[in-house]
Each structure stands twice: as C-alpha cells, then as structure tokens.
Amino acid sequence: MKILVPIKRVVDYNVKVRPSADGTGVDIANAKMSINPFCEIAVEEAVRLKEQGVASEVIVVSAGDNKCHEQLRAAMALGADRAIHIDAPNSLEPLAVAKCLKAIIERESPELAILGKQSIDGDNNQTGQMLAALWGVGQGTFASSVKISEGATWVTREIDGGLQTVKLNLPAVITTDLRLNEPRYAKLPDIMKAKRKPLATITLDELGVDGTVRVTTTKTAPPAQRKAGIKVASVDELIDKLKNEAKVIP
Amino acid sequence: MKTLIIAEHDNSALKAGTLNAVAAANAIGNPVDILIAGFQCDTVTEQAQKVAGVSQVLTANAEHYQHQLPEEIAPLIVAQSDGYSHILAPATTSGKNLMPRVAALLDVQAISDIQAVVSPDTFERPIYAGNVIATVQSSDAVKVITVRATAFDPVDNTSGSASATSIEALAALGVSSFVEEKIAESDRPELTAANVVISGGRGLANSENFGLLYALADKLNAAVGASRAAVDAGFVPNDMQVGQTGKIVAPELYIAVGISGAIQHLAGMKDSKVIVAINKDEDAPIFQVADYGLVADLFDAVPELSAKL
Numbered sequence: 001m002k003i004l005v006p007i008k009r010v011v012d013y014n015v016k017v018r019p020s021a022d023g024t025g026v027d028i029a030n031a032k033m034s035i036n037p038f039c040e041i042a043v044e045e046a047v048r049l050k051e052q053g054v055a056s057e058v059i060v061v062s063a064g065d066n067k068c069h070e071q072l073r074a075a076m077a078l079g080a081d082r083a084i085h086i087d088a089p090n091s092l093e094p095l096a097v098a099k100c101l102k103a104i105i106e107r108e109s110p111e112l113a114i115l116g117k118q119s120i121d122g123d124n125n126q127t128g129q130m131l132a133a134l135w136g137v138g139q140g141t142f143a144s145s146v147k148i149s150e151g152a153t154w155v156t157r158e159i160d161g162g163l164q165t166v167k168l169n170l171p172a173v174i175t176t177d178l179r180l181n182e183p184r185y186a187k188l189p190d191i192m193k194a195k196r197k198p199l200a201t202i203t204l205d206e207l208g209v210d211g212t213v214r215v216t217t218t219k220t221a222p223p224a225q226r227k228a229g230i231k232v233a234s235v236d237e238l239i240d241k242l243k244n245e246a247k248v249i250p
Numbered sequence: 251m252k253t254l255i256i257a258e259h260d261n262s263a264l265k266a267g268t269l270n271a272v273a274a275a276n277a278i279g280n281p282v283d284i285l286i287a288g289f290q291c292d293t294v295t296e297q298a299q300k301v302a303g304v305s306q307v308l309t310a311n312a313e314h315y316q317h318q319l320p321e322e323i324a325p326l327i328v329a330q331s332d333g334y335s336h337i338l339a340p341a342t343t344s345g346k347n348l349m350p351r352v353a354a355l356l357d358v359q360a361i362s363d364i365q366a367v368v369s370p371d372t373f374e375r376p377i378y379a380g381n382v383i384a385t386v387q388s389s390d391a392v393k394v395i396t397v398r399a400t401a402f403d404p405v406d407n408t409s410g411s412a413s414a415t416s417i418e419a420l421a422a423l424g425v426s427s428f429v430e431e432k433i434a435e436s437d438r439p440e441l442t443a444a445n446v447v448i449s450g451g452r453g454l455a456n457s458e459n460f461g462l463l464y465a466l467a468d469k470l471n472a473a474v475g476a477s478r479a480a481v482d483a484g485f486v487p488n489d490m491q492v493g494q495t496g497k498i499v500a501p502e503l504y505i506a507v508g509i510s511g512a513i514q515h516l517a518g519m520k521d522s523k524v525i526v527a528i529n530k531d532e533d534a535p536i537f538q539v540a541d542y543g544l545v546a547d548l549f550d551a552v553p554e555l556s557a558k559l
C-alpha cells in the first residue's frame with residue numbers, strides 16, 4: 001500500500017507573526033520556516049505504518065516554491081521514500097492544493113493520504129476534507145488513533161464532546177491531530193541519505209490545475225490589543241479586584 | 251438570494267453554536283433557512299422553528315444521517331444549495347469536518363472561522379494563531395463559511411415561527427460508517443458556553459491536582475479547561491483543550507492556573523473579558539495578557555481562593 005503525505009512549509013510555530021506595516025500581508029521575510037507540525041505527525045504516522053509492514057512506500061508532496069525542497073528533504077530524513085514538489089505560488093489555496101493532490105493520486109494510486117488537520121499559517125483546516133470530496137472517499141479528520149486492516153481503516157477522531165471512531169473503506173483520507181503520535185528526530189545518517197532520495201518536480205500546468213486565487217486578502221491587521229493589566233499582591237487583593245473593579249464575581 | 255445554515259444537533263437538541271451562525275447570517279442580511287440532516291430528529295426541527303428570524307426549516311430524516319457523517323451530509327447540502335448564496339455552519343469540530351467537503355463539491359474555496367462580516371462577500375478571520383486578522387474577499391458564487399461562535403452573540407431561540415419542510419434524503423454513499431463515540435459526561439457548564447472558565451496547565455503536575463480547579467469551579471459555577479501540555483501529559487481528556495487547535499472560549503472571566511501562555515494557548519482565550527493568571531514565574535508570558543496577575547504557587551493560591559469565595 002502506497003501512502004501519500006502532503007506537507008506544507010510554514011513559519012515555525014515558535015515565531016510570533018505580525019501583520020506588515022502597510023497592512024497588506026505579514027512580516028515573515030526572515031522568519032524560521034519548518035514543516036507544519038501537523039504534517040510532521042502525518043509523516044511519522046505513515047513511516048510507522050511502513051515500519052509495521054502495512055505500507056510499502058511513503059511519498060511526500062508539497063506545493064509551493066523551490067524552498068519547500070528543504071521540508072521535503074526533512075520529511076525524507078524522517079523516513080519518507082521519495083518526494084514530489086508541485087511548483088506553484090505559495091498563495092495556492094486549499095481547494096487548488098486538493099485538486100493538485102487529486103491529480104497526483106490519479107498518477108500514483110495510493111490507498112491512503114495522510115494530511116495535517118490544519119496548517120498553522122492560514123489556519124484553514126480544509127485541504128484533507130476537500131481532497132476526500134474530490135476523490136470521493138471517506139475522511140477521518142482530527143485523528144488521534146489509526147488502525148488499518150482488511151481494506152478499511154478505523155480512525156478515532158478528536159471531537160468537541162470527546163472521541164468518535166469511524167470506519168472508512170480504503171482508499172481514504174486521514175488528517176492528524178496532535179496526539180496521534182510524537183514525531184521522531186532525524187538522525188544524521190538519515191539526513192545524509194535523504195539527500196540522495198528522489199525528488200521530482202511537476203507544474204500546475206502538467207497537473208491541469210488553475211491556481212487563481214478565489215479568496216483574496218484585502219487587509220491584514222493586528223488583533224484587538226488588551227489594555228495592560230496589573231499584578232496583585234495577594235489572593236485577597238485578587239478577590240477584591242474581581243468583585244469591585246472588574247465586577248465579574250458576585 | 252438566501253443563506254442556508256447547517257444545524258448542529260444530536261438528533262434531540264439543537265446545539266448552541268447554530269444560534270451564533272444565524273447571527274452571522276443576519277449580519278450578511280439575506281433571508282435565512284436552516285437545514286437539519288438527522289434521524290428521528292423532530293424535536294430538533296421544532297427547536298429550529300423557534301429560532302428568531304428563520305424563514306424555513308428543511309429536515310432530511312434518514313438512518314444514514316443519524317451520525318451526520320460528512321460523506322453522507324455534504325452531497326445532501328449540495329443537492330439543496332440552489333438559491334443560496336451563503337452556506338454557514340458553526341466552526342466546531344463538526345462544522346470544520348463538513349464544510350470544506352461541501353465547498354469542494356461545489357467547486358468553491360471555503361472560508362474558515364470568520365469573526366466579522368464586513369459585507370456579503372468580505373469577512374474577517376484570524377490567521378497565524380490569531381496574531382493577524384485578515385480581511386478576505388471571496389469571488390466565488392457561493393460562500394461556504396464556518397463561524398467563530400464567540401464573535402457573534404446568539405440569536406433568540408424562543409420567538410421564531412419558521413415553516414417546516416421535509417426534504418428527500420439521498421441514497422447512502424456507504425464509504426464510511428460510525429463505530430462508536432465516547433462523550434465526556436459532566437454536570438459542569440460547557441466550556442464554550444460558560445461565563446467563567448478555569449484552565450489548568452502543566453503546573454498542575456498530575457490529574458489528581460485538577461481536583462483543586464474543580465473545587466474552585468464549583469464555587470464560581472465555572473467550566474474547567476486545560477492547556478495542550480496538560481492534555482498531552484494525560485492529566486485531563488482532549489475535549490478540555492483550549493487554544494489554536496482546541497476550543498475557542500471568550501468567557502466573562504478566564505482564570506489560567508499553571509499555564510505559561512504559549513501563542514497557541516492564547517489563541518483560544520485572549521478574547522475573554524477579564525483574564526486572571528496564577529503562575530509562580532513572574533516572567534511567564536501569560537501575564538502579558540492578564541488583567542490581574544498573581545505571582546504565587548498555585549498549590550497555595552488556588553485552595554486559598556476557593557476557601558475565601
């Protein structure tokens with residue numbers, strides 16, 4: 001069984017991003033970039049399935065400019081077998097990404113696609129669900145546990161009220177939540193080995209996908225600022241403030 | 251043109267987030283209908299009819315809609331989408347699961363988690379864990395949207411008088427099936443609806459110590475939440491996580507106990523009206539968003555607070 005793992009290059013989660021001064025974008029020119037954390041979990045899950053003998057090959061794919069080669073190599077250092085770079089503007093939206101992935105699926109015929117549940121830059125949480133729709137298969141989103149046997153996958157999902165388990169026929173799409181696994185660190189020999197693993201590039205034209213942006217960002221702004229607070233010296237002072245100043249407790 | 255709201259429900263009750271989604275629909279301005287897909291869900295239809303400002307409630311009743319699997323519900327919504335310029339659902343885990351699938355079937359780019367309506371095609375939504383608010387404009391014919399509940403006051407759910415229509419279910423797709431659900435039972439207020447939320451972090455050190463927060467919560471009729479670190483460490487279950495990738499809350503009072511204040515946690519609570527932080531590290535970033543900060547050992551401060559309230 002082949003597994004396709006789409007990964008996105010994003011600003012590292014430790015960076016506090018600010019809107020650009022002219023309010024048209026964000027200031028990320030020199031920011032540290034990483035694999036989206038949820039995608040890293042997706043890579044780890046796929047690699048574990050390969051180590052267990054459930055999967056035969058793990059293919060990572062990323063849409064964006066050339067810089068995403070860095071993240072594709074990093075994913076191969078974690079154990080993915082080969083990589084596909086979809087040469088596209090970084091502004092590609094989830095629907096267009098899903099269309100690209102669908103076109104790749106037609107060429108590669110994987111039985112499973114594991115995506116992150118959300119990219120931490122756009123916070124869209126859409127691509128996996130869209131891919132499942134276009135592919136006409138089941139979706140196990142926000143997965144905290146995945147089991148595969150006899151042509152199906154059992155996915156336990158993190159939902160608002162607790163946990164839900166669904167059974168999906170294969171092929172299927174899974175999106176990862178944080179507790180699915182803890183990704184490994186790449187070892188130096190694996191990083192060296194990853195440099196020699198195959199990385200193919202394909203264009204939007206070759207995939208037949210129109211990358212025109214449909215939802216344009218017309219403005220960016222900082223969130224509403226909170227007014228500066230104070231430190232209280234004791235529990236008594238805290239209670240007094242909450243009762244008499246903030247009036248949030250009786 | 252009209253707006254279609256996808257009801258969130260459990261076949262017996264309409265969930266609160268639906269009322270916030272109707273409020274967002276009112277801000278868009280078109281007539282509003284509600285679609286309910288479920289099984290033996292007549293009481294939900296009756297409740298939806300009473301939601302203020304709704305014209306029509308459309309109900310599809312079928313066994314394969316019982317668990318509202320997106321594989322089954324998304325095509326139903328698409329089949330009903332004629333005449334609607336906007337399709338909205340609350341940005342809960344069910345809305346987030348369903349709506350992108352609907353959007354892809356309609357060949358439109360969905361818009362997640364809006365917090366304001368600027369005009370019928372322009373919305374504000376948080377990106378980068380809420381550190382940036384983007385104003386976005388959609389050129390698609392149909393806008394498929396999830397709504398951040400805390401940003402829209404719920405509409406009244408007693409005064410409405412919508413008509414009810416039953417609609418035909420589609421044949422089951424059958425690629426997915428429901429296996430089981432483990433829903434946390436609690437007599438405390440729900441995290442996203444409570445007026446007061448008390449959250450604990452890694453500083454609580456273990457699951458027994460969360461008892462300190464429950465004792466305080468009883469005094470304040472509060473819900474109890476947690477940081478991801480507390481959930482990951484197994485102190486409490488996942489449904490208690492507040493943050494960028496957990497629940498978004500905006501209560502009157504939020505008390506963060508033993509939580510450092512990572513960007514991802516702040517994303518879920520910084521719109522609370524009053525924030526209190528109790529942390530023994532005076533440099534903890536949580537103090538930067540706190541209205542009232544108490545530098546103290548939580549194991550002294552929390553019991554004292556409970557005793558004095």
Ligand SMILES: Cc1cc2nc3c(=O)[nH]c(=O)nc-3n(C[C@H](O)[C@H](O)[C@H](O)COP(=O)(O)OP(=O)(O)OC[C@H]3O[C@@H](n4cnc5c(N)ncnc54)[C@H](O)[C@@H]3O)c2cc1C
Binds near residue numbers: 452
């Ligand atoms: C992709 C991604 C998504 C994430 N999503 C979320 C999310 O949705 N929600 C979330 O919360 N996190 C999220 N995180 C994790 C986040 O980055 C932080 O790791 C996490 O919030 C830290 O939790 P914490 O504050 O409980 O733990 P820590 O950062 O370890 O802080 C513990 C605090 O407790 C204090 N403390 C310890 N003992 C005591 C004591 N006795 N008395 C008083 N204070 C004490 C310490 O001073 C410290 O400030 C996410 C991370 C990633 C990468």
Ligand SMILES: Nc1ncnc2c1ncn2[C@@H]1O[C@H](COP(=O)(O)O)[C@@H](O)[C@H]1O
Binds near residue numbers: 039119126
């Ligand atoms: N440009 C991209 N290239 C590859 N995968 C992507 C890209 N954008 C999104 N994805 C995948 O879709 C998931 C969800 O992203 P999003 O819908 O943008 O929140 C990510 O975790 C990735 O697995």
